[in-house]
Amino acid sequence: MALTLHQLRTRAATLVLAAAVAALGAGCTKIETDITQGWDAQRLYEEARTAASDSDWTRAQDYYTKLESRYPFGRYAQQAQIESAYAYWRDGDAAQCVQACDRFLRQYPNHANSDYVLYLKALATLNQRNTIFTSLLTQDIYERDADAAQTAFDTLKELVERFPQSRYAHEARRRMHELVLSQAHHEYNIARFYYERHAYVAAIERAQNVVRTFQQTPYSDDALELIRDCYREMGVTDLENDVNRVLELNQNRER
Structure with a gap:
């Protein structure tokens, strides 16, 4: 018996729907396949x-x-x-x-490999940082990075204090030293950034932070010289002379 046009269209639509459902089912079966099922x-x-x-x-x-x-x-x-x-x-x-x-x-917390995990955490924390130690960025970016740097430093410090004989302790100390130098260098660069733009008060504040926080680094004297130059540019002769005397004392102590 011949089919009407409406019947032909209905049958075609049914076949298309059935094929789509079958394809979807096959796709779901493939997605849900997990080769690790049964692995111990x-x-x-x-x-x-x-x-x-x-x-x-x-x-x-x-x-x-x-x-x-x-x-x-x-x-x-x-x-x-x-x-x-x-x-x-x-x-x-x-x-x-x-x-x-x-x-x-x-x-x-007391696992035998906790020293390694602390070391790995410090490395990963430092990896999160942008390259602030090689470029001058805005204040808010620096502050976020300073938090990461401090976290990494504290993690390395914990490693050294808890596991002084660890195979990672020597490398942790070295990285702590490099981190301090990098932070001091960056802070000094910010002070110079302000100085070169004649923002002498801001430059002095940054340079003073280097002197206070990173006194044992080579950047301490550099920061003092920058402070002296700021006072000279500002015409504050008495403070300029005070800084010069401190620099002379430091130079004599190193001889």
């Missing part, structure tokens, strides 16, 4: 390590996350957290690395 903790850990050795940090992170979720109290869980933090750092996600380190240190 050891298999997940080994596969994560293999992915990490291939620098496939995203895949490694996926396996570490599944390992922690499925076997939170197993013998691989703690190590997975440490290596997961490292994977975040290597993958360029410093913020997630810091969070993972903080979570580990809260859960396992």
